[in-house]
Amino acid sequence: MNNSIFYIIAILAGLAIATQTGVNAQLRTVVGNPVIAALVSFLVGSFALLIYILFFQRESLGGLSNLSDMSWHKWTGGLIGALYVSGVIIIAPRIGAANTTCLIVAGQILFALFLDHFGFLGFIQHSFNLMRLTGAFLLIAGVFLILKN
Template sequence: MKTQLILILTAIIAGAVLPFQAVLNIQLGKTVHQPVFAAFASFVIGSIGLLIYLVIIKFDFSTISQVKNASSVVWLAGLLGAFYVAAVIVLAPKLGTALTFGLVVAGQMTVSLILDHHGFLGLPIKEINWQRVAGVILLLIGVVIIRKY
């Protein structure tokens, strides 16, 4: 139970920092007059931070050779992350942070239901049911309300 609570709190914190990341990246994009470069710079700094973390935890870098065993499709994750960060940098100043992230969450939840339902790439299967669909519909209603006001 305690582990579950820590995981839930970590997920909430991870979600909570995304709007801050967006606002900071937007400011960087304005400073350099190029939102896509801001996304690139964000990834470079993030990569350096992850490298420092790996050094701190004494990661066994000899395991890097195992990367060649990964399916080629997994490398799309980096491109998808870059698209996401660049899109948020471009969209948030135009739509507002609340609407942008409301739409992002609605898109995430909709696709997540489909991925869960099919157990995509070995994920545990969690079938779509009316309660889960109702949750997404309520999110979409929230997005409409945010958009209106």
């Protein structure tokens, strides 16, 4: 199968995250608290997912019975998401959307290389090599060029 669709979805996810940064920062202004804004954001997202599942994937609800056998670290995704969204809500109004996103991307690149190199968290192992490190360096160099106003 051609992976092009996955690349397009990844780009769209990036567009969504940049938009979410601004929307959640505005939500914070309305409610006056970054953590409450993050909570509202997660509640709306959770409601949307629930509606989707009830209408389009009702049969997959049986998989919920597997949650009791799950290892503890697999529960941390929601916590990490809450920390991420809360952090972005606090940071973005102070340093701007591009700076926030660039620094997040730099952190993602560095840690993603680490995760891929060792195949942690179920990722396909992709060892460090000159091309990957050069690509990461160029992307991070681009981040710093954007940060230099």
